[in-house]
Amino acid sequence: MQTETKIKLLEKFFSGSISDSELKSLFVWLNSEQGNQEYEKLADAIWTSGQFDAIEKVDSAKLYSKISARLQAKQLAGRKPLMISLRKAVAIFILGLVLPLTYFTLLNPQNSNQQVVYLKESLSNEKVRKMSLPDGTAVWLLSGSEITYPSDFTKSKYRKVNVKGEAFFDVAKDSLRPFILDLGEIGLKVVGTSFNVMNFEDEDHVSVVLKSGQVDLFKGDFRQNKQLVRIKPGELADYQKKESQFHIEKVEVVKYTSWIDGTLVFRNDPLAEVLKKLGRWYNVEIEINDPSVVDFPFTATIKNENLDQIIDLLEFSTPFKYSKLKTDDGTKLMIMKNS
Template identity: 30%
Template sequence: MENQIKNILKRGNTENAGIESRQEMLSLFHQPEIEYALKDELVKELEGWNASEASSPNLKKIFANIWTTIKKQERQKKAKIRYLNMGMRIAAALVIGLLLGVFVTSRVTREAPVFYTAHSPLGSVSELELPDGTTIFLNSGSDIKYSVNSKRNPREVFLDGEAWFQVERDKKRPFVVHTPLYNVQVTGTKFNVKAYKSENRVTTTLEEGEVVISSDKNSQINRDFVLNPGQQLALSGGSGKPEIQQVNPKWFTAWKDNKLILVNMPLKELIVLLERKYGVEFVIKDDSVLNYHCDAAFQGESLIELMDILKKMIAIDYKVVGQTIEITTSETSKKEGK
């Protein structure tokens, strides 16, 4: 991708470039998926500018040959070129504005990180790749804010929800996940963090590598903890006492592959999970069902298929009412209880 961008910029900015090459170059600025790579190339060009020579780089000079080429061809295709010329002027103005923005970002605020936010809506799982190559799966109803702009700044994200990380190794720049209760610091590894603010509990499960649960001033733990593969640390808000146990990481990361693995999971906890996964609301008509526990594995089932299985497993009844699902104790269970 980087070489492709370089070639397009080179072709579009040569003296003899045709209109098609100019259009292809300017079209780069309307493609969000290559934003990071494009900005990197622009910053590299601006790095060569000497601040002592002028108050600002002569950005218009970069596009001067665009107007020269268009004017040469204007006589041959006057009507057509007039319309194109206006479009090119507008596009070039946007490009110059973007260049100025990149210049200001790279020169004035280079030391301050720039953050973007990603959101995974209810009923879906999102995947994103950070500029450093780190892969993130974002679970339903989750938000993550991440820094992108400078190799001099630490790699850090702020999580509200659940995410699975495969972090690219960089010992000089550790990767930090900020959560409401503690921070998770790594240099390169695979791990899962569940940190929904509404639950007031943060759980970190390590799949590969090593992570450090850090005790900074905003943390609710009083010392650092190092996790090894297969270990999980959970902390509830206000408790100050982390719970560390050995687990099977696959049970806690299966969601990213559209799987559900339930191991003695309370129905109360399962309902919250299903509300996020399917984007529905549950209404409990009989609180006694919340004491039921589930052991099962699902993959790709619809909500109705899953509810039919649960109905047989744990003796519940359910009814779909609009966008909600009402749950009660099954009639069979009621009769047996009499």
């Protein structure tokens, strides 16, 4: 698609004169692997030049409202809904923030006019991103994580959200609509509270740390009469997948939540776990060539250090040797015995 065509489609979208086929072309471009980079440069050039003086430079929330209203209006008019498929593990940026449209699902099969638009926010290139859900709930996503949620929580009696990876939630209070977080084998129910959750597919456990409020955990899908496991502020609930059991203990909450402010806190943690977190934080592959690394205790507070500084810190405070290699997929950190 030529640059002039892209500018014209954006102008038509914001002015409300875009056709169905043009709307599809616009989203196909934005959903392409290079589309987000092209848009960022193009948008800066458009508004800097004054070419879109009469059009407000909207933020992601306003843009979402415009897109949602436009698509729902077309569906109510009996037109075929626009379906956009996403590439696996690609963060789609719209106005510098992720806003991919993933799929439509009917809220009430008896009423084809009622819909819930599901959105997927995915984070791969940044360390942390803060975002807001439609109910005002604040969410911090860690690199390598994703969240899926409906565009409108008012169309259901629950505010149901799905998370893979690690996230911190500050849930907006709504006693009429409990907040349900789907974590695969387990889930949790809250009304208004703040907590951290870690739910990586390659981990053998799922953990929830409660900062404030109250959290009820359950196995499988949520039901009103389901047996719940309740945790209190300052407690960690660790669900072991093989055992299908919850283990609850008191913890130092800041150790599990400081990452949202750009700080990693380790307190006598096994070095293998530390390296796993550092790998996600710095987006590097880590290969351990010495089994004695696994249980070596490591204590440190890391903030604003780059990867080379972290390697220096590890070499100074642990009896292992570290080397950084460049690979086709990025950076690889190798750990071996310091002979």
